[in-house]
Amino acid sequence: MTSPLLAVRDLRVRFATEGGVVKAVDGVSFDVERGRTLGIVGESGSGKSVTNLTLLGLHNPARTTVEGSAVLDGTELVGASERTLRDLRGQRVSMVFQDPLTALSPYYTVGAQIVETYRRHTGAGRREALDRAIEMLDRVGIPQAARRAREYPHLFSGGMRQRAMIAMALVCEPDLLIADEPTTALDVTVQAQILDLLGELQAQLGTAIILVTHDLGVVADVADEVLVMYAGRAVELGPATRVLETPKHPYTRGLLASVPRLSDPLDRPLRPVPGAPPSLLAPPPGCAFHPRCDQVIAGPGSPCRTRAPVLVGVGDSGHEAACHLEAGAGAAGVGSAERERERAQVPDAREGGKNP
Amino acid sequence: MFRFLVQRLLGAALILFVVFTVTFFLFFAMPDDPARLSCGKTCTPETLALIRRDLGLDESVPMQYWHYIVGVFAGRDFGTSHCSAPCLGYSFVNHEPVLDTLLDRFPATLSLALGASVIFLGVGVMIGMLAALRRGTWLDKSTMALSLIGASVTIQFLGVIARYVLVDQLRWLPKPEYLPFTGDPGGWMGGLLLPWLTLACVQAAVYARLTRASMIDALGEDHVRTVRAKGLTSRQVYLKHAWRGAITPVVTVYGIELGVLLGGAVVTETTFNIPGIGKLAVNAVANSDLPMITGVVLIAATAMVLANVAVDAVYAVIDPRVRV
Amino acid sequence: MSTSEAPLLEVAGLTKHFPGPRSLLRRRVGAVRAVDGIDLTVEAGESIGLVGESGCGKSTTGRLITRLLEPSGGTIRYRGQDITHASRRELAPIRAQIQMVFQDPYSSLNPRHTIGGILRAPLDVNNIDPPGGRRERVRELLDTVGLNPEHYNRFPHEFSGGQRQRIGIARALAAGPKLIVADEPVSALDVSIQAQVINLLADLRRDLGIAFVFIAHDLAVVRHFCDRVVVMYLGRVVESAERGALYEDAHHPYTHALLSAVPGAVGPGGGRRERIRLTGDVPSPINPPSGCHFRTRCHKARDVCATTVPPLTALAGDPGHRVACHFPSPAETLASVRG
Ligand SMILES: Nc1ncnc2c1ncn2[C@@H]1O[C@H](COP(=O)(O)OP(=O)(O)OP(=O)(O)O)[C@@H](O)[C@H]1O
Ligand SMILES: Nc1ncnc2c1ncn2[C@@H]1O[C@H](COP(=O)(O)OP(=O)(O)OP(=O)(O)O)[C@@H](O)[C@H]1O
Ligand code: SF4
Ligand SMILES: [Mg+2]
Ligand SMILES: [Mg+2]
Secondary structure, eight states, X not given: OOOOSEEEEEEEEEEEETTXXXXXXXXXXXXXOTTOXXXXXXXXXXXXXXXXXXXXXXXXXXXXXXXXXXXXXXXXXXXXXXXXXXXHBTTTEEEEOSOHHHHSOTTSOHHHHHHHHHHHHHOOOHHHHHHHHHHHHHHTTOTXXXXXXXXXXXXXXXXXXXXXXXXXXXXXXXXXXXXXXTTTTSOHHHHHHHHHHHHHHHHHHOOEEEEEESOHHHHHHHOSEEEEEETTEEEEXXXXXXXXXXXXXXXHHHHHHHSOOTTSOTTOOOOOOOSOOOOXXXXXXXXXXXXXXXXXXXXXXXXXXXXXXXXXXXXXXTOEEOOHHHHHHSOOOHHHHHHHHHHHTXXXXXXXXXXX | OHHHHHHHHHXXXXXXXHHHHHHHHHHHTSSSOHHHHHHOSSOXXXXXXXXXXXXXXXXXXXXXXXXXXXXXXXXXXXXXXXXXXXXOOBOTTTOOBHHHHHHHHHHHHHHHHXXXXXXHHXXXXXXXXXXXXXXXXXXXXXXXXXXXXHHHSOHHHHHHHHIIIIIIISOOXXXXXXXXXXXXXXXXXXXXXXXXXXXXXXXXXXXXXXXXXXHHHHXXXXXXXXXXXXXXXXXXXXXXXXXXXXXXXXXXXXXXXXXXXXXXXXXXXXXXXXXXXXXXXXXXXXXXXXXXXXXXXXXXXXXXXXXXXXXXXXXXXXXGGGOO | OOOSSOOSEEEEEEEEEEEOOBOTTSOBOSEEEEEEEEEEEEOTTOEEEEEOSTTSSHHHHHHHHTTSSOOSEEEXXXXXXXXXXXXXXXXXXXXXXXXXXXXXXXXXXXXXXXXXXXXXXXXXXXTXXXXXXXXXXXXHHHHHTTOOGGGGGOOGGGSOHHHHHHHHHHHHHHTOOSEEEEESTTTTSOHHHHHHHHHHHHHHHHHHOOEEEEEOSOHHHHHHHOSEEEEEETTEEEEEEEHHHHHHSOOSHHHHHHHHHSTTOXXXXXXXXXXXXXXXXXXXXXXXXXXXXXXGGOTTOOHHHHHSOOOOEEOSSOTTOXXXXXXXXXXXXXXXXXX
């Protein structure tokens, strides 16, 4: 296999705030293959958006430190100059955001906003760019595209706005589309339309997609691989079918058990994950999930309470989980052994302080 | 759009009417006898009665009110002289028609307000934008500290000092005075330079702070993030996208400000002895010149209302969501 | 279902028209027909799910039932008593029995009041003097919803979203309601927290026999919690049925589309449900389509759909299953209709 389109290794993002240092992303590694879809799931505040925004340098740089590495097709993104990143944005990597009402500028017509992107990266003329914009609007299923291109976003419905966002993101045919909760603000029937649309365009253009969501159903529908995040860390990673059908991490299992699904037997009780997500200012020591975990290893020297688990292979096909229960049992897969080695070079600061 | 404007103007007329009515009853119902004020020192009961009749003061207050209104729309007679519409009456002090005095004084106020506006809007908005872009740097901190001082200084204080240093000592600026633009454009500009700068100095500080704050908000907006995610340069992000969101509060505040300035920049005009509406107002109040006070209030209210309509029009230009 | 007595809540032909939005020209453009003739019956202890897309009038219906809004038409009967236009005073004894839980746990609690104060308010307002005193009752309530009674003097901002929603529920429970209208009570919560709140509501229902009108846009949550499901579209009920019938044997094309749009949905056989994709968006409630409101997005629409409003009629085999469609059919036959 050739190298992945995007290889993220041990990404760490910290924000210095009044209350202390927030470890929003705390050592996350994953790959995105060309033309495939990676779903990132996790609760609010687990670091999904921050992970993706820092890839393109779109986070607020003040009082923020970013460490680790993210290589897009040979280009290192972490620490890259604004100029390099700017040329990538919109051309090789595009983003679609959650709320299409606020994400589109209210001051320019939909067409003008797409034209602007296209001209920035191709240097095309006005006329040509407008034709291209209309073509893209047509392609994402906006009726009467030529007329709608001259309208302002506030005249569009929610679903239409998100279509326009997608048209704008794909106008330069990027290699990677990062969609941060693109359907959370939409109705189910419209959500289904948008997800279908993303799938169709992916098939036509060969775009890889990172789809951030908190909806496991969405992941089940569209993702090839899944990354589950908890408190800024990757707790489980692997092919979507494996992660969703044979989840290995207690958090993933808990999440799946707590969500009602249409396919459930009518009287399946919901088994909620007890407790609440931790504060990132003072995350629990060891495995951040241990205070809520029903399988936490007992005893005073329990690894769950003292050491943060790392992703280890569980079975084949690249399925990995970061749980001490699996660390003893699972034989390390090929891919993860290599990652393990890389990780060993970056000592965990927090661990260093805690361990005698 | 036309209909919108007509409606706004009708609304404005209504507001003016209310303002006028309130002023009228407030001042004309005062215990002071206007006739005695108008009569002067050598007042005999005969002249007093005459004046009273001439001014229509022998009538009941509602009747006076009615006649005033008729005067505004159709003109009216005061004793022997006729005051043609729109008639705002005669000054008690110099017996000139109020309207003529107002029209005579207004250009000075207009010159002062517009000239200073150009300076403080330009400088204030630019400094605010720069400070927002360089947030946290020494540039931001020093300009904001400076503007805090600027915003807390009073015009009298600044005006006196500036006049002493820049005009009397260094002789960099000409003596502040008002010369009509039509007669001598150069002199008009020179004479107003110091008042403009003084007024602008204080105002620019306010606008710099306001612009900085709203620009920082605008830079945090989702659609600005989208523009960055599209790969546009910072210059495009700021100059094409972010400023639109940032400028709306500035327009709002300026709309109010302009209304106030056109109603007479009282302190500036008195400090520099500019014969504008503000100075007129001060004198009118000092002399209890009631028709003049009413006239000044009316013109100030008109300025406010018109500035408001202008602001709405500007909103519509900036933000397509406001358009019909 | 008790048949001898009047049902707990009976709503007939309920409508609510809001004045249309003002355009800049300051003229009203039509009326928003937020709720356009709804029939609904809730028996004691029963849980009804109200589902539909954004803007279809779910929240408005909830607010009408709790009389937070004044209906434009129709009738609302509570235990047989007509409360459609009841005055404040007439409503006073009933207010305590119909309570509401809101979607946003952040804005629905007054930030300047302590939890104790928030929970006491319904007792004070309704002049309820529980044995042991009001303070004791509040502690009990906190315990019931799984919060520590020691939290009495804390302020809302000290709680997480899930905990705040528990407080909102405790407030609704304070006056001893018979019916709770819960407007998207879990939509604003994290996935792992949603189940906690749903389970809490289910426990309350079982232990206290409270009836629920549960408003949600998540069909899977409704399926889990409710005995009966009412599907709304543009201010009207398009289908209403027992839970089993609705999820396994829906007859309205809109319900089919809604079910097949649920992400990760799998059909009864384990395979993916037949995919029915609606085109376009929900039309504006200011100017809804003539006849059947759904016809502009319906693949089965015929001429009659544009001219005649389909009445909500019971299916031949199942009097509890009512559909408002000229061509009702189960999903299988649907596939053959499409060709
Ligand atoms: N600029 C910042 N300064 C301080 N903390 C921040 C900043 N940006 C994000 N955070 C914190 O980082 C954590 C991760 O945030 P992030 O937005 O990535 O979460 P998320 O997984 O996307 O959640 P959601 O589902 O709510 O979008 C949160 O706790 C957030 O409060
Ligand atoms: N106070 C109001 N004034 C005018 N229109 C209103 C008002 N409240 C609601 N509406 C309109 O009535 C319609 C129904 O609104 P409602 O809030 O009941 O929908 P909903 O089904 O609860 O939607 P959501 O899922 O978004 O909460 C909408 O079109 C809404 O814009
Ligand atoms: S009545 Fe007609 S338009 Fe409405 S749902 Fe039935 S078939 Fe479709
Ligand atoms: Mg996010
Ligand atoms: Mg609602």
